[in-house]
Each structure stands twice: as C-alpha cells, then as structure tokens.
Amino acid sequence: MTLIPQELIRAKRDGGTLDPEAIRAFIAGFEGERVTEGQVAAFAMAVFFNGMQPAETVALTEAMRDSGDVLDWSDLDRPVLDKHSTGGVGDNVSLMLAPIVAACGGAVPMISGRGLGHTGGTLDKMESIPGYSVAPDNALFRRTVKEVGCAIIGQTGRLAPADKRFYAIRDVTATVESIPLITASILSKKLAAGLQGLVLDVKSGSGAFMAREEDARALAKSLVAVANGAGLRTTALLTGMDESLASDAGNAVEVRNAVRFLTGAHQDARLREVTLSLAAEMLALGGLAVDVEDGRGKAEAALTGGAAAEIFGRMVAALGGPADFVERTDGYLPVAPVVKEVAAEGAGTVATVDTRALGMAVVALGGGRTRPQDPVDHAVGLTGLVGLGTTLAKGDPLCLVHARSDDAADAAARMVRQAYQLADAIAAGSGRPAVLDRFG
Template sequence: MSTPTLSIPELIQKKRNNIPLSASEMKQFAQGAATGEIPDYQLSAFLMATYFTGMSFDETANLTRAMVESGEQYDLSKMKGAKVDKHSTGGIGDKVSIILAPLAAACGLKVPMMAGRGLGHTGGTIDKLESIPGYRVVLSKEEFTKIVSEVGCAIISQSKDIAPADRKLYALRDVTATVECIPLITSSILSKKIAEGAQGLVMDIKVGNGAFMKKKTEAMLLAKTLKAVAKRSKVELRATLSNMDQPLGYAAGNALEIYECIEVLKQADLNPYQLSSADLKELTIHLCAQMLEVGKIVKNYAQGRKLANAKLVDGSAWEKFKVMVKAQGGDVATLDEPWTYMHAEKVIEIKCRKKGYVTEMHTEALGRLLIQLGGGRNQVGVDIDHTVGFFFHKKL
C-alpha cells in the first residue's frame, strides 16, 4: 500500500515540527519548487522551518538528490581529462574562482564551473565576471561542454535546466534570511556540482565574521556534511577552512575584483596604490594543489603547489584566462587596460585621523555597505552597479 501524498502545508508542518521527511516527500517538494507549482510564500515557509529545525543527514542527502533530479544532468564522462570543480561558501573579496579555474586548466584539469550571484552579504562570481564587457554567463549545454573540452575551463551561471529547484530556492534564501543553514547550503552546492558532471570537488569553507559560518565548529560540521553527501554520489570532495575575518585580497566590489584578478594572473603591479594580493594568491595556489591531487594530475600536495605556482608565474594561467573570456564572448581588449573600464567615476579616500594598527575588521558590515551603495542586491533580480567597490590599504 503506497503512502498518500501530503499537501504542501502538511509538508511544511512536518518540517516545522521536526518530523523527518522521506525521499519521496523531498522529491515532491523539489519538483514543486522547480515547476513553480509551489508558490514563493510556501517555499519561504519551508526554508524558514528548515532553518530552525534543521535536517538529518538522510534528509539532506535526499533533498540533494531530489534537487539534482529536478532538472537536466550533464554527462561529461566522454570528455578526456579529470573534471574537477571548486566552490566557496562566500565571503568579502572572494574572487578565487576567477583565477583558479584558468590556473587549474593550465595545469591539465577540466574545470566545468557553474557559479552563483551575490548571496546575502557576500559577492558572487557571476556578478564579477559580468563586469567584463560582452562576457556571457549563460551558455547552452553544447556551448558549455565544448568550451570546457577545448579550452579546459568555463565559468557560467547556473543553467535554468540544471537543478532548477536550487535555482529557485537559492534566490529565495537570499531574501528570506535563510542563507546560513547547513542542510540548505549542502544541498544547494552539491546539487549543482553533481548535475554539472564534476568528478571531484574542492570546497573553500569560509570561517569568521565575514562568513556565513562564524564559528569553526559550524564550518567543520558543514565540511563533514558535504563530504558525506558527496560520497553518496561518488564525488570525491576535499574541504579547506579559510579565514574570513577580513576581506580576501585588497579589493571588494565586482569590477575592482576582476581588476585584482587580472593583476594576479599577469603577475604585475597594476594598481596605483601598490596594494598586496599575497593572501589571495596563497589561497588560490593551495586550492589548485588540492584540485590537482583530486584529479590525479600530481602524486601529492607538494607537487600540486609547485605545478600551480609554475603555471601562474610563466603566464600560462593568464593566457588561459584570456582564451576562456574570448570563448565566452568577452572583450579581451579590456583586460589589457582594466583600469580604463573597471572603476567608478567618483573615488573617495577615507583616511584614519590618527596613527595606529588595524586590530579588527567588521567584514560582514563591509559587505552590507557594498550592497547599500549599489554593488549588491537585497531583492531578486535587482540590477547592480559593477563599478562600486572598496580598496583596502591596510589589513590585519
């Protein structure tokens, strides 16, 4: 005898009362989210109920699988080379993916990267890449796989056909204060990565006052959950915990972060203030080494670091970045003169009134301020000003 299908209010009630949902109930919810059958107000209620009551591991795994199956799945098994992706939980000035994808590709990996827009107080890789004139973040399945196969990497926004349930929930989480929820974070990240066809995944889990995970214990629990759910889907996952008590690199803001990425990739001091990207470069090399290990390009982490650093220094990563940008419709000429295109008309210097040391940065507040200035969004679908941003002359 089959179990009767519950109504959506009954599913919400079960979750509110902390009663575990079955795999079939998770599938019902994910399909309803994907098709639009469940209205936003009920989806939002479910998200908030989950935020307060959480999910068991089985629920999280079942939701992830249901979200994968809510849309199309890419089969990259016939593509030569190891397919390894990277994902970050988000922070201020977190521009690693833009450097890392071409760097890993220059080292021999295939990087099929589907990235997101700004979420909560954090910036989004897609918003940053749209600072490059002409860069197309929306590609067909055929275009995406062709570029990954021929170039070695592509960074696109989530296709409307890939995990459409996540596409809907991701946007709602951003405007319903339900971002910081481990089951929702896990299912959102892994549903996209599994559906895009990645064989391996390296996670950069941010910890600190500018991250969604404020405490190390929370970040470790997220890492554990991600690893366990990924294992069920035969995806090898490595996790790194990185500090977000201050912005990463010297720039925050979409176009300015592209500018900093170009500087790192070109191995040149382009910014007029001679600011340092040492922390950004170090984290990128570290994550690339992990990706190369997962993809079996190198035998160990030390070899991975050596290869990644070599491909950055010899210009291979920079050349790969330009090829990727061109393949996705971007104006490569703007990359050679980024300052001409990537700064606001009005620049204000804010100076400290007395000498001293920076002992603390309110990193999340900086992200919120960026949104208030127009560099991010508080509502789904709102246009942003890509030129808005900050340069940080002093850090911790």
C-alpha cells in the same frame, strides 16, 4: 510511492527520520506545484528545527539534482573539477583558480552566482568585462570548456530547478540558516554540473555568512559527508574572512586585481595562499597530482610560468570579451569618476576589521544589491584595503574609494573608518592564518 505531503511534514515535525523515497516524491511534487508553497514552507521549518540525518540530506540533495538537467562531460579527456565558496568580501579566487587548474589539465565548468547582501558575486565581476557573456548557449559553453579548459558562467534554468523554488521560499520564511538545507542547495547544483571532483571554500569570520567558526566547521563537515555520500569526491578548506581576502573589493576593481595576480604584477599574500591551496586540492582530487603537495607545486608553476594568464585571456575571448583583455585590462574596464583616499583618523595597528561593513560600503556605492533585481555599478568599489596587523600613522590611507559622486564617496569613507579598529602595536594581533583547517 503515493505522496501525501502533509504526512511527510508531520513526520519531520515530530522529529522522525524520512524515507529517501518519500523525500524524492516530495521534491518531484514541486513540478506542476503538486506540493504547495505552504507545504514547502512547512517542510523547511520542520527541517530547520529538527535537522536531518546524513542519509536524508543525501536523498534531498540527489532529488533536487534530478529535478532538471544533469550535465554529461564524458566526451572530455580530462577530469571535470570545480570549487564552491560560501562567499565573502574581496573573494575573486574563482577568476584565478579556474585558469590555474585548466592550465594543469583539468576541465572547470564553473557555474557561479551573483552577489546578494554584503558579498560579491562572480558573475557581476565577469560582467565588468565588455562583451563577456555569462549566459552562453550550451554549445558555446561546452566548446569553451573543451577547447580552453574552463568557462565561468551562470546557472541555467534547467539546472536543479527545484532548488531555485525551494530557496525562494526559504528566503522569505526565515529558514535559510539550516545546515542540511544549505548543504542540499549548494550540492544539488554542483552534482547537476556533472563534476568528478569538488573543493569547498567554507569561510568564517566577520565577513562570512557563517561568522562563528563552529558553525562554519559544522557546515564544512556536512558538505563533505553529503557530497561524498552522493558519489562526488569532495574536500573542504575552512578559510578566514576576518578581513577582505583581496586588497580590492568591488567588481571591475576585483577583475583588475585578478589580472594583476595572474600576470604576477601584484599578488595579495592571503589571496595567493587560499587560491593555491584550493588549486592543490582540486588537482589531487582529479588525479592530476599525486597528492596535495604535488598539486601545489604544479599550480604554482602554471601561475608563475604564465600559462594560467594565457588561459584566462582565451576564456574571455571565447565567451565574447576582448581578445587582448589581459594585455589591455585598464583600457576595457569601467572606471569610477570620483576616487578619494580614506585616511586613518588616529595612529595604531589594525586590530580588527568589520569585514561585513566593508562589503556593505561597496553595496552602498552601488557595487552590490539588496534585491536580486537591483542593477550593479561595475566601476565602484574599494582598493588598497589595509589588512590586519598593519601599523598606521594618523592620516595614512586605509583604502581608496571609487565612487560615482563626492557624496557617495564620503558616505562610503565613513563606513570604512568605522569598520577599522586600531590599537597599540603590542596589543594588536596580526590575524588568523588564511587557511584554518581541512576536511575530507
């Protein structure tokens, strides 16, 4: 069809429902910039104010998927599965989830992102490992998935390129917080990855982008409806982000936490619940378990029996990291020169945690970025973070700060203390469950 961008923008501005063919033509116009930056911005603002019908969001998602390469895994004899998290603090689930599902017979080509704002990025964590390549060539990526069962890498330039341009414009025009546009952005990349099943971890709470539970629920419902409408079997879990998911937050410290989790040396309870719940959903979607309960049992067996840890080690080696990384983790990960304890200034029980503030403390240490081009210090972070409901005496540790300098450690310690609110044990709650709801 002949595209007149301003007419499509006018129709959506006036609250109309767009024809799927018109949406596809508009996204196709991104190539060669036949649709201008101003027109993209105007369209995004029109959608921001007037929303989209489910069929429109499906069409937008599929059009952005088809703007670049769509991976084909038909040569694999195992189901191709993945998960996506809306982001949080201490969320290193991907590092355990991919090898657990691979150990149970799934193929997990996990295409992940970097941290921005207060949330950590999976790629930044993996780059803590010496030699590990988050940007392998296509042949190595495919070989690793086929032979090991999983690979955690970054997005290639040819995967949903229209989304990259669209998001960059949304980011500078105050149109990021639109559920249809968020939905299309997330799912276009997952659809382009050639998946057969997808589980979404949609977070709510003080450390989530969707802090209000009603907003997170709306996003989860939209993601599930659109993904299934586009032919990708999908479920979603609503999970709490009112405290750090792992007791460690940073890059290398979260990798160390993940290895300890996989080997059974230490497993944070909430992290274990979220990881195994997501694994159970993935295995059920892929037909590797008869239902979610069966999937949970299989995932637990892969974890406790050591198969998941073995696969994680093989993935690291296949993508350029040390062959004995799991066995000698502490010998390879970078370590910050300054480690300081953050002591509670009073006694009481942890009643609330400003989890976003904890994430910003990691950023302030250098462990995150406020601009995409910022470098990341992989060694810094917070460890031993106490959770909601923990009763403390004055002087008990809230966490340990890992920093480059005493000044940086002291500044982060102040941010951590401000993030924790203590109350009388009787008045304090113990927090919400780790998994709040399921959709799909």
